[in-house]
Amino acid sequence: MKKAYLYFSIIFLLMLILTGCSINSAKGDDDIITLRWVTYDNGSIPLDAKEVIAKANKVSAEKIGVKVDLEFQPSEKINLMMASGEYYDMVFTSSWLNSFDKNAAAGCYLDITELVQRETPALYDTIGKYWDCAKLEDRIYGVPTLKDMGAEEMFRLNADYFEGQKGMTIPEEMTFDELEPFLETYKNDYPDKYPLAMDKSGVPGYLNCVERIVDGIIVIPYDCDDEAVKAIPFWECDELVNKYRTLHRWYSKGYIHPDAATIQSTAADISIPVRGGVAWRGYKGYSNPDQWGFNVKTSIYEGPYLSRSSEQGALFAICAACPEEKAVACLKYLELLNTDQKFRDILAYGIEGTHFEYLDNGTILRLPAGNDRYHTGLYQTGSAVSASVESVSRTILADPDQWKLVYEGYVEDGIYSRAGGFAYDPVNNEDIITAVRAVYSDYSTELCTGTSDPDKVIPEIKKRMEAAGIDELLDDINSQLQVWESQAK
Incomplete structure (x- = not known):
């Protein structure tokens, strides 16, 4: 027995x-916390999102007892959620979509200052100095996504044509104006074509040469020589106005499509030999000849610029109504994303063997299913720095230490805004901001595409904005700047 x-x-x-x-x-099923996590859809929802999220949930449930219902939502839906007070646990926020500063100031986001240090010290240490971009009045309201924190603008040129056929040299760096000989050469060969890709958004990153306090309307130049930091209307920024003048000259010479101000996208026309781009040194994503039909070389013309707005390229904030148990779960999930590369790679690239594979040098290569069914921007689901680096192909390999080099470059070559950390509180002038934005919208598309002559339309803009109260708005911004600067010292 x-x-x-x-x-x-x-x-x-x-x-x-x-x-x-x-x-x-x-x-442990009853103990697993499920979070509603809303991120930006970037125009589409990846077809295999459900399968990838299920894979990630299996890992995170086992490691930290947390799962997510990850929603890819358009900007309109996210804005509506913020306005209506709809509940979520975590949400995508930034300087350019679902305004972090505006919503944090309005009380939409949870103050996590003590919580993140107490509950997730590894996350706190990982973000380091970049917590500053998530602070209002020295309190933390979001978790920054570590990615290209500085903006580097570049031109992407058809190397087969310019170097191979025409014998020109594409330099690693050039000024904005120095692109003109390349445009002129192509136009001479193909009079009926337009060599510079341009849609209604303008050249990618054209505003990154200034710190944007109110859109591209009120700015702080990086190259300011004044002792005091000062916000100015864009028409007083010589660098920006000269860029508009250059674009108009190119438009007048036929380098830019005459309908550029109404074109939604030029992505489908791969024959265009010159495009703008915003990336970082060492980025290989623009270099795939299989994508463009020719070899591409890039030439940096600006940056890297680092400012509050550039560092706020992507953050994740926790709902102010989130109970502490769920808030801690949010932070632990973000900590896992920032410290566990294999886990991060799931939401970044999909399922290993289905959507991507690891290469011998430690980078990843997207497989056809990854390109077709789960191709997201890294910023949509977490830090780029904590994910494996993507190679373009088996022969065009990326540097697995790419991000280390990028961040070292910020220290060595970074151009830092003197107003980094300043966040304008618009509460007293929201009506004026609405009014000047309405004026700006009547001109901005034609300015940034070169369609309008800035020397003719800027006087009109100035007159209308002055009538709308821009001087009062500037006084308020600069008053707050003075207080901020005195406290920063």
Whole structure:
């Protein structure tokens, strides 16, 4: 009897060992916290999102007892959620979509200052000095996404044509105006074509040469020589106005499509030999000849610029109404994303073997299913720095230490805004901001595409904005800037 009892006991223990994972998982189902996480859809929802999220949830449930219902939502839906007070646990926010400063100041986001340091010290240490861009009045209201924190603008040129056929040299760096000989050369060869890709958004990153306090309307130039930091209307920024003048000259010479101000996108026309781009040194994503039909070389013309707005390229904020248990779960999930590369790669690239594979040098390569069914921007689901680096192909390999080099470059070559950390509180002038934005919208598309002559339309803009109260707005911004600067010292 004792032998039989011992036999069945051993069998039972073996069953526990063999099925332990499923038993523990089932037992812990009630303890697993599920979060509603809303991120920006970037125009589409990846087809295999459900399968990828399920894969990630299996890992995060086991490691930290947290799962997510990850929603990819358009900007309009996210803005509506903020306005209506709809509940979520975490949400995508930034300087350019779902305004972080505006919503944090309005009380939409949870103050996590003490919580993040107490509950997730590894996350706190990982973000480091970049917490500043998530602070209002020295309190933390969001978790920055570590990515290209500085903006570097570049031109992407058809190397087969310019270097191979025409014998020109594409330099690693050039000024904005120095692109003109390349445009002129192509136009001479193809009079009926337009060499510079341009849609209604303008050249990508054209406003990154200034710190934007109110859109591209009120700015702080990086190259300001004044002792005091000062916000100015864009028409007083020589660098920006000269860029508009250059674009108009190119438009007048036929380098830019005459309908650029109404074109939604030029992505489908891969024959265009010159495009703008915003990336970082060492980025290989623009270099795939299979994508463009020709070899591409890039030439940096600005940056890297680092400012509050550039560092706020992507953050995740926790709802102010979130109970502490769920807030801690949000932070632990973000900590896992920032410290566990294999886990981060799931939401970044999909399922290994289906959507991507690891290459021998430590980078990843997207597979056809990854390109077609799960191709997201890294910023949509977490830090780029904590994910494996993507190679363009098996022969065009990226540097697995790319981000280390990028961040070292910020220290060595970064151009830092003197107003980094300043956040304007618009509460007293929201009506004026609405009015000047309405004026700006009548001109901005034609300015940034070169369609309008800035020397003719800027006087009109100035007159209308002055009537709308821009001088009062400037006084308020600069008053707050003076207070901020005195406190920063």
